[in-house]
Amino acid sequence: MAKAVARKQLPAGITPVIEDYLKTIYFMAQEQAQVKTTDVAKRLRVKPSSVTAMLKTLADLKLVEYRPYYGVALTPLGNQIALEVIRHHRLIELYLVKALGFSWDEVHEEAEVLEHVLSEKLEARIAAHLGDPTLDPHGDPIPALDGTLPETATMTLADAPLRKRLRVVRVRDQDAERLRYIATLGLVPGAHLRLIERAPFEGPVTVRIGKRVHALDSRLARTILVEEAPRHPS
Amino acid sequence: MAKAVARKQLPAGITPVIEDYLKTIYFMAQEQAQVKTTDVAKRLRVKPSSVTAMLKTLADLKLVEYRPYYGVALTPLGNQIALEVIRHHRLIELYLVKALGFSWDEVHEEAEVLEHVLSEKLEARIAAHLGDPTLDPHGDPIPALDGTLPETATMTLADAPLRKRLRVVRVRDQDAERLRYIATLGLVPGAHLRLIERAPFEGPVTVRIGKRVHALDSRLARTILVEEAPRHPS
DNA sequence: ACGGAAGTTTAGACCGATCTAAACTTCCGT
DNA sequence: ACGGAAGTTTAGATCGGTCTAAACTTCCGT
Numbered sequence: 001m002a003k004a005v006a007r008k009q010l011p012a013g014i015t016p017v018i019e020d021y022l023k024t025i026y027f028m029a030q031e032q033a034q035v036k037t038t039d040v041a042k043r044l045r046v047k048p049s050s051v052t053a054m055l056k057t058l059a060d061l062k063l064v065e066y067r068p069y070y071g072v073a074l075t076p077l078g079n080q081i082a083l084e085v086i087r088h089h090r091l092i093e094l095y096l097v098k099a100l101g102f103s104w105d106e107v108h109e110e111a112e113v114l115e116h117v118l119s120e121k122l123e124a125r126i127a128a129h130l131g132d133p134t135l136d137p138h139g140d141p142i143p144a145l146d147g148t149l150p151e152t153a154t155m156t157l158a159d160a161p162l163r164k165r166l167r168v169v170r171v172r173d174q175d176a177e178r179l180r181y182i183a184t185l186g187l188v189p190g191a192h193l194r195l196i197e198r199a200p201f202e203g204p205v206t207v208r209i210g211k212r213v214h215a216l217d218s219r220l221a222r223t224i225l226v227e228e229a230p231r232h233p234s
Numbered sequence: 235m236a237k238a239v240a241r242k243q244l245p246a247g248i249t250p251v252i253e254d255y256l257k258t259i260y261f262m263a264q265e266q267a268q269v270k271t272t273d274v275a276k277r278l279r280v281k282p283s284s285v286t287a288m289l290k291t292l293a294d295l296k297l298v299e300y301r302p303y304y305g306v307a308l309t310p311l312g313n314q315i316a317l318e319v320i321r322h323h324r325l326i327e328l329y330l331v332k333a334l335g336f337s338w339d340e341v342h343e344e345a346e347v348l349e350h351v352l353s354e355k356l357e358a359r360i361a362a363h364l365g366d367p368t369l370d371p372h373g374d375p376i377p378a379l380d381g382t383l384p385e386t387a388t389m390t391l392a393d394a395p396l397r398k399r400l401r402v403v404r405v406r407d408q409d410a411e412r413l414r415y416i417a418t419l420g421l422v423p424g425a426h427l428r429l430i431e432r433a434p435f436e437g438p439v440t441v442r443i444g445k446r447v448h449a450l451d452s453r454l455a456r457t458i459l460v461e462e463a464p465r466h467p468s
Numbered sequence: 469a470c471g472g473a474a475g476t477t478t479a480g481a482c483c484g485a486t487c488t489a490a491a492c493t494t495c496c497g498t
Numbered sequence: 499a500c501g502g503a504a505g506t507t508t509a510g511a512t513c514g515g516t517c518t519a520a521a522c523t524t525c526c527g528t
Contacts, residue, residue, distance in 0.1 A: 017515065037476060050516055052477055057514085069476060069523055099333065100359045113351045122344055125334045251485065271506060284486050286507055291484085303493055303506060 013061070016116035019085045020044060021054055022063060025074055026082035034071040083143040088115040088123060090136035090143075095126050097137045104137040104188070105179035138179075139170030139189035139225070158205060158221040161228075162195050170225040178220070185214050192229055247295070250350035253319045254278060255288055256297060259308055260316035268305040317377040322349040322357060324370035324377075329360050331371045338371040338422070339413035372413075373404030373423035373459070392439060392455040395462075396429050404459040412454070419448050426463055 024043050028035045037055070041048040059066040063078035074082060092111040096102040102110070118126075127133070134142055134150045141150040153169045160166055168191045173179055186209045187193070196213065197206040205221045207214055258277050262269045271289070275282040293300040297312035308316060326345040330336040336344070352360075361367070368376055368384045375384040387403045394400055402425045407413055420443045421427070430447065431440040439455040441448055 013514095015514075038474095046515090047517060048476065049478080049518080053515075096356075100356070100363060102359070106355070110353060110356055113353070114348075117347045117351055119344060119347070121340070122330075122334070125336070129334060247484095249484075272504090280485090281487060282506065283488080283508080287485075 014081065017054075018058065018061075018063070019081065019116055021051075021058060022074065022078050022082040023085050023089075025064065025072060026079065026086070029073060035073065036071050040072070080147055083147050083149070085115050087143040087145075088118045090140055091123060091126050091130070091133070092118065093136045093138070094130055094133055094142070098130060103180075104183065105176040107137060108174045108176070135170075135189070137189075138172070138174075139168070140172075153225045153227040155226055156222045157195065157207070157216070157224040157226050158198075158218050160195050160226050162198065164194065165229045166193050166195065166226040167191070167229040168193065168224060169227050172223045172225065182220075182224075185209065185216075186212070187224060193226075248315065251288070252292065252295075252297070253315065253350055255285075255292060256308065256312050256316040257319050257323075259298065259306060260313065260320070263307060269307065270305050274306070314381055317381050317383065319349050321377040321379075322352045324374055325357060325360050325364070325367070326352065327370045327372070328364055328367055328376070332364060337414075338417065339410040341371060342408045342410070369404075369423070371423075372406070372408075373402070374406075387459045387461040389460055390456045391429065391441070391450070391458040391460050392432075392452050394429050394460050396432065398428065399463045400427050400429065400460040401425070401463040402427065402458060403461050406457045406459065416454075416458075419443065419450075420446070421458060427460075 021040070021044065024040055025035055028039055028043065032039070037048050037051045040055075041051045044051070055064060055066045055072050058064040058072075058078070062075055063081065064072050064074055066072045089111045092114045093104075093107040096107045096110060097104060134144075135152075136142055139152065141152055143149045157166075157168075168187055168189050170189060171179070171182060171187065173182070182188070191209060193207045193209040195205065196208055199205070202218045204215045204217055207216060255274070255278065258274055259269055262273055262277065266273070271282050271285045274289075275285045278285070289298060289300045289306050292298040292306075292312065296309055297315065299307045299309055323345045326348045327338075327341040330341045330344060331338060368378075369386075370376055373386065375386055377383045391400075391402075402421055402423050404423060405413070405416060405421065407416070416422070425443060427441045427443045429439065430442055433439070436452045438449045438451055441450060
């Protein structure tokens with residue numbers, strides 16, 4: 001009982017909250033050049049002043065480079081920790097689906113909590129049990145132990161070529177409702193489809209999956225990553 | 235990200251720390267009539283003054299009955315929460331052994347952390363996956379959802395009858411080192427043995443397990459619960 | 469080139485959980 | 499029956515993480 005949560009090796013005082021900040025900064029850095037206080041605050045649903053305070057703490061711990069009024073960036077150490085947490089998250093998501101029958105829209109929430117308390121030992125057993133997987137249930141790449149991140153396709157359904165045979169490789173969404181909707185369309189990783197039509201002015205996109213045809217909002221289409229599929233059906 | 239950890243239904247502000255206090259008080263109450271501040275402090279490895287502070291908090295939350303200078307006892311509500319946490323703990327222990335190949339000496343530590351973050355949904359899936367088990371890997375009973383606790387044998391190896399055929403039903407120890415030792419002796423739940431001799435003055439106890447004979451310290455023997463085994467081998 | 473809006477940081481407070489040091493109870497042995 | 503040791507509680511501090519309110523920067527548009 002009581003005993004402190006032992007953390008692998010490096011820095012001692014890494015709390016779940018710190019892990020969340022690092023993860024957030026990590027994700028935002030690959031969406032925008034400058035990661036700013038307010039952005040972090042919005043994502044984490046805290047006030048900007050709280051973020052400022054935490055950024056100072058993180059800077060003291062050498063986890064981020066923080067320049068007041070300008071922005072923040074992860075140090076190599078901060079980056080490594082972010083990737084470890086993301087690895088935990090995605091391993092857990094996949095495990096819950098594969099081993100315990102969760103659906104892909106349920107696992108994000110669970111993983112959000114568990115990622116912070118997964119011991120190295122448990123992580124290893126889970127990874128082994130899954131055969132050292134590289135993709136989670138949404139097609140998101142699972143960082144390897146050495147911090148390597150398998151890169152995946154970058155073409156979205158919103159700008160894929162018409163008429164070609166495509167395969168869904170990744171669905172970049174964590175909202176349970178939308179994921180359920182997307183699943184009813186059959187737009188899960190591995191699914192094959194063709195882009196029939198793209199309406200102008202960021203309008204909806206029409207796809208055929210099997211025999212069914214669906215119109216998709218372009219914002220939704222932009223969250224679905226695809227690649228050109230090799231000659232003929234699965 | 236961020237989102238608060240939603241707790242089932244009843245009281246809102248139940249933190250992991252509170253859960254640990256409740257669990258501790260629960261266990262101590264069945265070992266001794268009076269649960270006193272210092273005892274709790276020792277078990278949780280905090281100072282007595284910290285315990286006093288927390289007991290007041292718990293009393294405000296109607297989780298305990300606290301009488302200064304005398305002692306503390308769980309209310310029905312506190313008891314219920316303690317049992318929920320214990321259920322989590324033991325389900326997790328069993329799951330780690332059955333599903334992920336952990337050994338019985340590794341699981342306590344893991345469960346100690348995970349018990350506080352297990353969602354109701356995950357608990358349900360794990361319980362179902364295990365077929366709604368009633369005993370964890372050490373033979374400790376798993377509280378049912380309704381708070382029912384399957385009672386197990388109370389006869390210890392230290393005061394079991396000589397020469398009779400016995401079966402180990404429970405090993406009341408959480409120390410990894412000792413558990414490993416006990417396992418090498420084959421004294422795991424389900425094992426059969428006979429008590430050969432009991433040295434006087436709380437001296438060691440001699441047992442035969444299969445063909446092997448071992449002398450056990452009486453304190454160790456007292457942590458091993460047995461029952462008389464029905465006619466003939468497993 | 470400069471004034472104001474938007475964004476950011478500082479100052480100060482709070483809460484949960486812990487600590488140390490000091491005061492207070494309890495109770496046991498004489 | 500009472501004095502002291504052991505146990506317990508109070509008082510006040512600290513730490514992590516958050517908040518509000520006020521001050522300060524940045525930068526854009528005129």
